[in-house]
Amino acid sequence: MKEEALKLRILICTLFIFSFLSVSCHANSKATSDEESYQKRMELYRRVEITTQIPWYYIAAVDHYERSIRTVRNDLPRAKGITGIYIPPEVWSGYLNPNKNDMSPLSIQLFNGFGVDGNGDGKANRADDADVIFSFADFILNYGVDEDHFRLALWDYYKRDKTVSIIMAKARLYKHFGKLDLNHKTFPLPRGYNFTYHNTWGDSRGWGGRRIHEGTDIFAGYGVPVRSTSYGIVEMKGWNKYGGWRVGIRDINNTYHYYAHLNGFSKGLKVGQIVEPGTLIGSVGSTGYGPPGTSGKFPPHLHYGMYKDNGRTEWSFDPYPYLKQWELLDRKRASAK
Structure with missing residues (x-):
């Protein structure tokens, strides 16, 4: 059973890599508008869903949660790409890896690092949107793609109940409205009242x-x-x-x-x-x-x-x-x- 599960993950990884080959350059290009950024992110999320069976709104929820906290934390760098997930160098390459900037998928795997090659260029680059998104998706695959196992994966990663509940709530919103742009606001009292x-x-x-x-x-x-x-x-x-x-x-x-x-x-x-x-x-x-x-x-x-x-x-x-x-x-x- 373990060998079959491993083969399945390898197949999913391979499909994921090939699915990104056609859009890797597009995904890493500088966004010129919010609308384009939402479109590019959705493309990444949908491709994750197609190749891993992880619902797109789960990945979107994690990605936006991380982007949100990076705007209000001084200890985290601002997101430079279209994705927001931040994975520290020592986690990406492996805690015992002497090269914290390692991009070799083989040596990263040897040191039990987080990083994975997500776009088929032979590198596991933590500055590459496709690599980051797939690396987190690969982490989730160790648990399962249903809601209960996704919750467990979030807990093991963040070690905070409130974070898990916030991300799950985001996933509900994305699933319900079917879009990423949920930033519209209105005044709490209607017009026409004093x-x-x-x-x-x-x-x-x-x-x-x-x-x-x-x-x-x-x-x-x-x-x-x-x-x-x-x-x-x-x-x-x-x-x-x-x-x-x-x-x-x-x-x-x-x-x-x-x-x-x-x-x-x-x-x-x-x-x-x-x-x-x-x-x-x-x-x-x-x-x-x-x-x-x-x-x-x-x-x-x-x-x-x-x-x-x-x-x-x-x-x-x-x-x-x-x-x-x-x-x-x-x-x-x-x-x-």
């Missing part, structure tokens, strides 16, 4: 102990609809003594969007639900600062917060500039109709 807001992120708060304000307060009347600003998955729904009735949605870029002090939730909203920009999630209220049901201790408003996960921890950042940008974009879209 509201006002200022930059209140970082202000001091006293109720429940000294703390800073981790969001922007958007003041509006009771019952004004509150919408998801992004594509994402509802990660949290319920009561918090500070935020009252609140909803948490994580988007494709590892950003957690927090909606608090709601008057109530939209009918049928549930944890795990996939949403998109404009999906109704609740309405403006004044709940919070007490046990479940507490309301009216402050004027009605939406507390909107944004938190970024970098693969190690999560922190709050100022949502005000993004809200101003999304409000302006909504205005432009409306005037263009």
